[in-house]
Amino acid sequence: MSVSSHKIIAFTFLLYIHRVQAQYFILNFSDEDFHNGFDNNSTNEDSNYEKFGQTEPRSDQDLDPGSWRPILEQLDDSVVHPALTPYYSALKKMVSAASEGNFMLMEEAVNEVNASASAGDPPARSVMGFVYGMGMTREANGTKSFQQHQLAAEGGNMQSKMALAFRYVQLDMHDKAAKLYAEVAGTALSSFLISKDFSMVVPLRIHRGAEEDKDVLRRFRGEDGEDFKILEYQAQIGHPSAMYRTGLFYYFSLRGIRHDHAKAMYWFSEAAEKRELRSMEILGEIYALGTGVEKNYTKAFRCLTLAAEGGLYSAYTGLGYLYLKGYGVDKNYTKARECFEKVSDREDPSGMYYLGMLYLKGIGVKRDVKQATKYFLVASNAGLPKGMYQIAKMLHAGAELKKNPNMLKLAVALYKSVSERGPWSSLSRWALEAYMKGDVGKAFILYSRMSELGYEVAQSNAAWILDKYGKRSMCMGVSGFCTDKERKERAHALWWRASKQGNDYAALLVGDAYYYGRGKERDFVRAAEAYMYAKSQLNAQAMFNLGYMHEYGQGLPFDLNLAKSYYNQALENEPVSKFPIMLALVRLWVRRKYVDVSIMVTLLLASLITVLHLFNKRSQRREVTVDSIGADVAQPLVESAAFPN
The missing domain is CATH 1.25.40.10 (Tetratricopeptide repeat domain)
Known part of the structure; x- marks a missing residue:
């Protein structure tokens, strides 16, 4: 494939950002947007110039000080720096405690990690940031978590730099996020030893x-x-x-x-x-x-x-x-x-x-x-990390000069995608291995660690484990195993993070949590906001729920025309769920045409949908089966409880 060298008027390009699904973003930028920081006359030497192609092989310990690999792969003690021996001893206890469901051992392990952190050990500080963020044997404290990660990052800990960068993105502080992600992405590139980058561990949704x-x-x-x-x-x-x-x-x-x-x-x-x-x-x-x-x-x-x-x-x-x-x-x-x-x-x-x-x-x-x-654009569109990194650098430089927030956000997204290919991504492999061996507690703590670093798939997996396994998830709170309230709040927080990164199913569950008051105070307005976000990701269940909320004026204006529009959108996106959606449309038609009998018809259709629900338990493979809000069509008319999951 040749690329012509004629003068560029403007670039129109596709950039592949690794998110929940393979989504493409079409953006229009002028050539100046890329080149303000890279004009032909400047030297602008990249610090990686001598690393032009491949880098010298470096160990995980060099790239990721305090890596969890030595304990997860049970490596020989000789690979561990003597100064980190207390840290690894405590970390090993911590993972074992999660695996065994031993809260007393977890307390002992966290106390030992805290002692190493107090002595100034960056990897231990990073783990304490994780502990405070989770609320595990300690009260959850976002400020203390941030402080520990900041100290660890200043000491060179890459995982804490990722955690901080992800938090900055959540706070819409993309300038700070870009600087941290750029550094982590550069380190991640050093771990790509082969041109095809087979070494990348892609987190799998379980x-x-x-x-x-x-x-x-x-x-x-x-x-x-x-x-x-x-x-x-x-x-x-x-x-x-x-x-x-x-x-x-x-x-x-x-x-x-x-x-x-x-x-x-x-x-x-x-x-x-x-x-x-x-x-x-x-x-x-x-x-x-x-x-x-x-x-x-x-x-x-x-x-x-x-x-x-x-x-x-x-x-x-x-x-x-x-x-x-x-x-x-x-x-x-x-x-x-x-x-x-x-x-x-x-x-x-x-x-x-x-x-x-x-x-x-x-x-x-x-x-x-x-x-x-x-x-570079062609390489980036093909998902090559080195190409993505170069485009991110160009966008970053142009954004700083032109004060363009959209360019900066795209640069951050590209940096983040490259950063997530570093050696720390292998946590996903160990988590998956643990899960497949039935060690749910170990899988949960590893996915939780990755979720803090910003991995959407890990956030989704950790939240799903909490919902699926409940007490068997080995979730540990402040003073023992998580209470139902702690577990629901933690799952909600994880689903919320995943939803903000484009996971439509997560956004749907966040909406359900607000609608039914699961782990959060019931709030129809926030439920509608979450469903609207899921709808933007073409989630048909969310479309159905929005139609229902418009039909009954819950968190959204009472509007039967909009209700019909959303039901039709749900039908268009999930034709396999035609029957329950058609029932809703028939009910809506009856309500509009025959007000006097609408209540009786609504109750009749609700009964039919209940029967359908009992005989056709959905696997929730992106299908609309009116399980959530849609199943409870008679709720505004009678004080019925939500259908069981």
Whole structure:
């Protein structure tokens, strides 16, 4: 795919922001919006320039001081800095207490963490920020939580920087959020060791609506999973493609598989012997970076050349990088550019990104920020973190000069998306592993930690565990296991955070909480606001609920025409729920035409819907079955309770 170099009048582009669903945002900006901070005459050297392509491999402990990995993967004590031994001892107790449901052990663990925090340990301060935010063995205190995270962030703790940045976003303080997310995103990029970024752990939603998502969980059962057993068997009997894929599973800890570098290298090497081109490419990148092996640029160049000559065009990215840096071959900017162009012609985002860097830095070509931006946009739209990061930097610089809040918000969203790919995202894998082993308490505390860092999926998962498992969620409050009130309030707070990040189901539940007074004082106006937000995400249940509230004047003006409009929208978006919606429309028609008999008809239809509800318990897979407000159609006429869930 070529990108023309003619003068740009204006950019119209799609940016893929990783949210609840794959949503695209179409924005119009002039080219000046991107380039005020990146004009062709300024040097504006990026601190990551020497890290132009890939960075030197760094451990999680270097990138994420105080990482939870040593205790969750039960690593040898030698990987832990001696000064952090008390912290890790306390953290281990904390996770064990959550797993066992042992409140006394949790109190002991938190006291030990607090002692380390009082001594000035940044990771311990970060955990205490989490404790105060949760209200676990301590009274929930937002101010103390913020202070602890601030002290931890000043000490270099990346997880606290993420937590603070997310709070700033919630407070609409995007200027402060951008600075923190930019730093965290830069660190996250250092953890991407391979051009394809297989190492990214994408958090998985363990539920679909109110029910467990068994289809997703089935595919992530690690080495015990039937799919992986079949794949590994195919590798053992000599299928090159299966060998490559098995190597990926071990190398990048995919689908719950434990990282095993030796097994990964074995399968990649076996596949390469059988001329499996993708294995040659990844071996070349591993040797070039020295990830788990001694660097060997000669081997890297040979593997990448064989893969490229065999027809795997993506291997030209690695070759271009070697020519660019002069690793294992004479430095040659022309050949580097030619390699990147070959990849970009095949619409490969990595090739686009590297071409963008050549034009941004003026390496082997005349410096042209406009041209660089076009390449970065293509890479960003494809979801490549490095491309997203460069666009975020350009928007950030332009927003500061032009005082444009919309550009700043978009920059923050891109920074956040990249930040969430860092090594701390592996908390999701450990949480999922715990959940699939039946350790709900451990899964809940890990998802809760991630929710504080701003991960929407973790917020949704933690809230769902509270709702689904109740007391069995091992939720711990101030003086013991969470009371019903504490649990409902915590679930509401988690759903609320998720709803603000675009989760329509969460917004629906927030609306239900306000409508019925579940964990919150009953408030029809705020319920309507939440339903309106869910409706903007095309949630048909919310549309139905808004129609019902207009029909009976609850939190919204009494308006039968608007009620009909919302019912029709619900029908249009969820035709599978035609029957209950049609009942509501018939009832509405009767009310408008025959006022005298409307009460009797309404009660009759309410009875029919009750029968439907009992025989068709919904799985809440985004269907409208009038379970929430809509099920209780007779509520304004008789003092009936809400239908049971």
